[in-house]
Amino acid sequence: MTSSPGASPTTSTGSPAERAATLDRADPLARFREEFVPSEDVVAYLDGNSLGRPTRASAERLARFATEHWGARLIRGWDESWYGLPLTVGDRIGATVLGAAPGQTFVGDSTTVILYKLVRAALDARPDRTEIVVDTGNFPTDRFVLQGIAAERGATLRWLSPEPDAGVTPAQVAGVVGPGTALVVLSHVAYRSGHLADADVITRVAHDAGALVLWDLCHSAGAVPVELDAWGVDLAAGCTYKYLNGGPGSPAFGYVRAGLQATMTQPIQGWMGSDAPFEMGPAYAPHEGVRRFLSGTPAVVGMLAMQDMLDLLAEAGIDAVRAKSVRLTGFALDLVDELLVPLGVRVASPRDPARRGSHVTIDHAAFEQVLRRLWAQGVVPDFRRPDGLRLGLSPLSTSFTEVQVGVEAIRTALLDEPASA
Amino acid sequence: MTSSPGASPTTSTGSPAERAATLDRADPLARFREEFVPSEDVVAYLDGNSLGRPTRASAERLARFATEHWGARLIRGWDESWYGLPLTVGDRIGATVLGAAPGQTFVGDSTTVILYKLVRAALDARPDRTEIVVDTGNFPTDRFVLQGIAAERGATLRWLSPEPDAGVTPAQVAGVVGPGTALVVLSHVAYRSGHLADADVITRVAHDAGALVLWDLCHSAGAVPVELDAWGVDLAAGCTYKYLNGGPGSPAFGYVRAGLQATMTQPIQGWMGSDAPFEMGPAYAPHEGVRRFLSGTPAVVGMLAMQDMLDLLAEAGIDAVRAKSVRLTGFALDLVDELLVPLGVRVASPRDPARRGSHVTIDHAAFEQVLRRLWAQGVVPDFRRPDGLRLGLSPLSTSFTEVQVGVEAIRTALLDEPASA
Structure with missing residues (x-):
């Protein structure tokens, strides 16, 4: 043996x-x-x-939703509970699996769209810097989003190659970040190899160079402890249909550190990210809090199942x-x-x-x-x-x-x- | 009386x-x-x-989904049916309520995000033009998206004021479009007043000026006949949670005229819009067809209910x-x-x-x-x-x-x- x-x-x-x-x-x-x-x-x-x-609870929740909630409350459901879901479910994800205090995590859009919004926001927040660090082993959508933004904004991608036995290391990141680095985008757990990055140390390395950090948490949220607040992470995004059991194509989550929110804006200005969505006013003004990173109408049906898995994760x-x-x-x-x-x-x-x-x-x-x-x-x-x-x-x-x-x-x-x- | x-x-x-x-x-x-x-x-x-x-059928479909589909097929469900849903459901929306031949309609993202992608694509397709025509009575998210893009791209918004008794008229559009107009963005049915625009004539007026047209169909799809192909419309987007009964926050649809697709790209480059999503290749290449307007993982749970309403609309x-x-x-x-x-x-x-x-x-x-x-x-x-x-x-x-x-x-x-x- x-x-x-x-x-x-x-x-x-x-x-x-x-x-x-x-x-x-x-x-x-x-x-x-x-x-x-x-x-x-x-x-x-x-x-x-x-x-x-x-989960069995999600099967029951989905079974009841059309008759007891959507069909019974109809449009009143928005005022009664649905409107708040992107932030209340976001806060629960933050508290249960991300080590994030309330007011920093939201649910909405796909991981791809959230990555796009947060990367754009980060570049705007570092206008004198034009480089983004990413690794060749990152998930395709992360790389594709960055390639599109780099082409559009004239930014340069600095590619790291994960080490076969260690993934992306702090030393690799330290070797490439500098005064031109706006943002470092890495996956906490690599989608293919399963390497778990030293997010705490890499975040510090990036910050020492004046860069922002965005962690893709798709393959860690719900399975591997994450301490976004303690690590000082700036931005994060991740799936809810993997270890958060939200169902096929359930909407992703995003995280923006509280201290950054007031000075960061994202490019997809929609009514749900505005200061007063139901005023129907003439000009967009971003909401003062993390809601500014929302765009369109929240995917209520898509947010149902993840709530039950969060219950189980909190209990365990x-x-x-x-x-x-x-x-x-x-x-x-x-x-x-x-x-x-x-x-x-x-x-x-x-x-x-x-x-x-x-x-x-x-x-x-x-x-x-x-x-x-x-x-x-x-x-x-x-x-x-x-x-x-x-x-x-x-x-x-x-x-x-x-x-x-x-x-x-x-x-x-x-x-x-x-x-x- | x-x-x-x-x-x-x-x-x-x-x-x-x-x-x-x-x-x-x-x-x-x-x-x-x-x-x-x-x-x-x-x-x-x-x-x-x-x-x-x-619909009753949707209540049953949601009730069965977790046990008979998600839970039973698990990841195999993607290969068996879910992967194709954005286009198969899109084609059904196109055929049933949009007057659109197959291969031009997709489902995915919120209306806001789809508007962002299509407006950006339209500006890229008219690089020598810098004006976008929109009306002050358009839905907030449409106006907000356009304000953001205009600021980002240095485009100018030309604002029309809907006439109190007639809404936005072909004569108004004819009075403002010209050689600088890249795109006209209007709602087919105005969200507040309920005015129904003369989309056929306005589309021709815009085309005569060399501009593209994007119709917001949120308040018409499923209630008012739409003939996108016959009218020669370039781009459209709309909700599925109104007259298509997709449930709160169900994903929106987008339409891109077949003849435009090969030369149009959108800015949120994700794996689901790429030529070969599961090759996990190094560089993004857009899919040759309408799939290139997708970005992230399709919202499968959010696409369930609208299918039953499409059945009823097709029958009626x-x-x-x-x-x-x-x-x-x-x-x-x-x-x-x-x-x-x-x-x-x-x-x-x-x-x-x-x-x-x-x-x-x-x-x-x-x-x-x-x-x-x-x-x-x-x-x-x-x-x-x-x-x-x-x-x-x-x-x-x-x-x-x-x-x-x-x-x-x-x-x-x-x-x-x-x-x-």
């Missing part, structure tokens, strides 16, 4: 299934798994980092969530080392749990071929080019047994695949 | 309630009212132009919908003339049904005071400053009796209001 730095004594004896069962029995968060809608044909859901499962506590995440990814790596590495699979994610998010990426040339077979049998990771399978482990809904079933199914599929023989 | 140009013989005898009952019995679309979720405490819903009611046919809309607003004006004008109420909407959308706005200094009382008793219009009540009549869900109950309740409230005595 192959040993690995992530292995722990409790996982080192017995068959994979026996060890998984032992870990599940010892899991202090095991009861939360009952809070999610079961999926009959799915035996191992390993893509919580792409789309979190619905983000530290307990993180502890289980580390155990899940550690167990996944143990099994990969034992069952898949002998078949030529390579581990693309960090071995050090302190530098790892809540997903593990493994590479093999045959993975694109085996994905459909896995999906058809109810083992559901996702595929990322050129040859990666991502195992996204959502701490409140994923069991150790799912990890074991998933890794064993990948082994079986690889053994059956002609290309990998 | 006061007579009005909108009166018809069938509404001219008997009490208001008797006439309403007669109209309801003769209504060929009456059966569609059963397709909507009932609202127990609402006796007259007169705000379908702000938030359409949920937009011409029958329009015919009922004209009868509803005509009956409302008859009753306003008879019951409210004697109390000092003024009609702010057009008398000519050919120039009227599907809502009627009436003004009185006491209306802000009476609104809460009306809402508390289940009579639900909305209020628009400085002193307007809007009666928004959604043809498939509103009965003539609701109109009568509503207008009589307004009369009672006005008679009880000290300020109006």
Whole structure:
């Protein structure tokens, strides 16, 4: 049996299934798994980092919404509760998973649109600086948004290449920031490799150069502790359909540090970001607070489900969530080392749990071929080019047994695949 | 009894309630009212132009979504159907209510964000022109978006003042467009007055000057026939939560004429608008078709309900919908003339049904005071400053009796209001 730095004594004896069962029995968060809608044909859901499962409470909330809220309250619902949702849900996300005091987090638009607004706002706030630091491993939409803005504004992108074993490091950032740097845009957890950046130190490095920092929290919010206020982060954005279980395409969140809000404006001036939306006045004046970063009518239906996941995360506590995440990814790596590495699979994610998010990426040339077979049998990771399978482990809904079933199914599929023989 | 140009013989005898009952019995679309979720405490819903009611089918669809789709298919749902929704639902909106051939309509983002993207795209497509024509009666978000873009790009806004009795006219537009005009941005139906613009002629006037046209269809899509292709319209955007009954904050639609797409790009470059979203490549290349106007992950949950209303609209046919809309607003004006004008109420909407959308706005200094009382008793219009009540009549869900109950309740409230005595 192959040993690995992530292995722990409790996982080192017995068959994979026996060890998984032992870990599940010892899991202090095991009861939360009952809070999610079961999926009959799915035996191992390993893509919580792409789309979190619905909670049972969300299924009920969606079932009641049209009759008890939308249909019953009709337009009165806006005054009674919906109008405030972007900020009240934002504050709950801030308090529960971002380490953000109230009045700094909002929900609205897609991650892409929020990134666009915040990057534009940051450039306007640093008018004498023309460089943006970003890494080549960042998520496509982040890179694409920056490429568009750079072309439009005559800004220069300074590209970092994540180190294969460490991701983007503080030293790399220190080497590239300077008096011309307006903004540093990085992902807290890298979408492909799962590297967890040292956001605290990198934020300080950027600030020492007079630059602003924007963290993409898509792959950390709800799974990895974030301390935006304590770290002094300026701007952040992230998905709510991954570890916040908001449902497919649920609206994203944005964060703007309180001290920056009064002097920052964003380019998409809509009625919901204005000082007095229902005055219907002749000229736009931005709201004094974080509401100025909103644009159009809030996506009320899209904000329903995430509220239930926030309830569960608040009850479990983000530290307990993180502890289980580390155990899940550690167990996944143990099994990969034992069952898949002998078949030529390579581990693309960090071995050090302190530098790892809540997903593990493994590479093999045959993975694109085996994905459909896995999906058809109810083992559901996702595929990322050129040859990666991502195992996204959502701490409140994923069991150790799912990890074991998933890794064993990948082994079986690889053994059956002609290309990998 | 006061007579009005909108009166018809069938509404001219008997009490208001008797006439309403007669109209309801003769209504060929009456059966569609059963397709909507009932609202127990609402006796007259007169705000379908702000938030359409949920259909029963949508209530069921939302109730099933988390368990049968999101929870059952999980990430596989993207490949199976969700990824295509912005264009498939867009095409259905185009075919059902916009007069648009496939491949030109998309769903995504808020109306505000879509307006921003399309106005920016239009300015880039007319680089030698710096003027945008807009009217002071346009919806705030339209004006605010344009003010922001004008300031950012050094463009000039040429403001038209809608004529009190006719709204924005072709002659007004002809008087202001010229070789410097890049874009004309107007609302097809004015949000406050309900004036219906002569979109066909105004589009030609703008084109004759070499300008592009963007129509805001928020208050017409689903209630007033629109013929984007036949009129040669370049760009359009509109809400889906009004007469398309998509639910509070459901994502908006955008339209870009096929012939313009290849040469137009929008500024918010996201993965979902790129040529190959899942290649995760290094550089953004816009999709060859209308998908290039998308940015972030599609709002799947927000696109559910509108699909059911599109089914009903397709079944009824937009011409029958329009015919009922004209009868509803005509009956409302008859009753306003008879019951409210004697109390000092003024009609702010057009008398000519050919120039009227599907809502009627009436003004009185006491209306802000009476609104809460009306809402508390289940009579639900909305209020628009400085002193307007809007009666928004959604043809498939509103009965003539609701109109009568509503207008009589307004009369009672006005008679009880000290300020109006």
